[in-house]
């Protein structure tokens with residue numbers, strides 16, 4: 390883990406070196422002050438020459454100015470180093486997240502992931518800056534002060550150092566305790582974020598059900614838990630600070646007693662005593678520093694562990710080693726004995742065989758939960774089939790790159806996801822480098838142009854989060870316009886019009902019919918009236934593919950389709 394952590398420093402070696410050197414020099418200068426005091430008290434003071442004391446102090450002032458400047462560099466550049474590392478990690482994490490498949494996002498909450506990409510990484514950035522540098526300086530000052538104290542009076546030094554192992558043991562003990570506490574705290578923050586994200590995201594449902602009270606109660610419970618966990622972490626931190634404070638101050642007192650005794654014995658001068666006392670503080674300051682590191686380390690380490698955990702999550706769907714670019718598809722699709730299950734054990738699809746010719750429009754119907762969407766989700770490899778294979782124009786889809794496969798497959802779903810941006814940005818999502826003319830053509834083909842023209846800011850109209858400022862039909866048309874721009878060879882329409890009223894549905898069906906022209910189209914529909922004209926209808930039940938044929942053929946067969954048809958017809962009449 391340490392090696393992986395330090396690998397992030399590699400691009401910033403120069404920055405790190407400068408920062409580190411400045412910190413080392415500043416640390417060494419700290420050691421100079423007690424020696425200067427020793428010199429002033431023992432050498433200059435007895436001579437009675439106050440001018441020479443002023444000269445010495447002026448020299449010391451110059452040293453302080455330089456040290457102050459070094460501190461500026463250490464603070465500013467050091468943080469720059471931390472921020473750079475944090476930014477790199479964030480980019481890497483985002484990159485990796487985008488590679489993880491649908492299954493990962495099915496099982497992980499958005500709030501948790503948000504927490505990882507924000508809070509966790511901020512703490513890692515802090516650790517990256519303070520970590521190695523502070524630790525090194527702490528150790529260096531400790532050793533420097535130790536040697537100087539030994540030089541002044543070895544007996545007094547040895548007496549003082551007896552306490553060191555106890556301090557270190559305490560530091561390690563609290564570090565372990567705090568790592569655990571902060572790991573728990575971070576898990577809690579993630580849960581908390583997730584709850585807030587869920588409630589705010591679903592605020593319309595919350596308000597529609599007038600369930601604000603219920604949500605408040607749930608929130609309060611999480612909020613209380615969060616408070617308790619945080620409080621616990623700070624309690625341990627406070628214990629640590631208290632004990633370390635007591636220890637360091639007791640040492641001062643101890644040195645005061647022993648030092649005066651040595652003076653009385655004639656083994657220590659006043660100047661040496663003053664220097665020793667100051668060095669004791671310099672010596673134990675790193676221990677305070679180590680405590681401060683202990684405060685920030687567990688947060689950083691817990692964050693880094695979670696970061697690594699995420700980075701090490703292998704995408705369940707990825708390009709195979711020998712994957713090649715997909716050729717331009719004609720659109721002949723074959724499912725050969727394809728099986729699939731979302732969770733271990735239960736199979737949603739069992740050895741499905743299916744052939745769809747290029748340019749054909751095939752509709753999937755059947756009871757809810759039978760697996761229609763699942764069949765279609767396997768084609769762009771949102772999930773990987775557990776058995777069998779799917780080919781397009783004879784090419785096994787698992788042998789081609791995901792990007793080149795997905796570029797040629799377009800999906801329009803019932804629940805259209807629009808980004809918080811303008812109409813233009815949302816349509817252009819189908820082809821990021823589309824020209825203005827192409828975007829308008831797509832809008833016209835999706836019969837969206839009059840609506841856009843009527844909007845106050847036309848294409849530049851902001852549509853709100855997830856397109857809340859648009860009607861269901863308008864959202865659906867944006868999704869269709871996107872598809873015209875994307876121009877895929879294979880099209881999947883997953884209940885694309887089922888949320889619309891009959892009139893809007895009829896109008897959008899027209900756009901979809903136009904969109905399907907010259908493409909292999911897979912349609913999932915519950916309302917049979919919308920797929921009557923499909924070239925072929927496939928009836929999917931929990932037993933697999935039960936029937937296949939044209940509308941007329943299936944109606945006359947008095948099977949599942951015929952029963953569905955009769956039931957819907959009865960409902961309508």
Ligand SMILES: Nc1ncnc2c1ncn2[C@@H]1O[C@H](COP(=O)(O)OP(=O)(O)OP(=O)(O)O)[C@@H](O)[C@H]1O
Nearest residue numbers: 495731732737755756757758759760761762763764
């Ligand atoms: N992401 C998922 N994780 C786990 N199980 C899932 C997931 N998506 C679907 N399922 C399960 O797989 C089965 C098939 O679902 P699928 O959505 O393919 O059915 P469907 O025929 O399209 O249903 P509907 O007509 O209601 O949309 C269902 O039992 C469903 O609960």
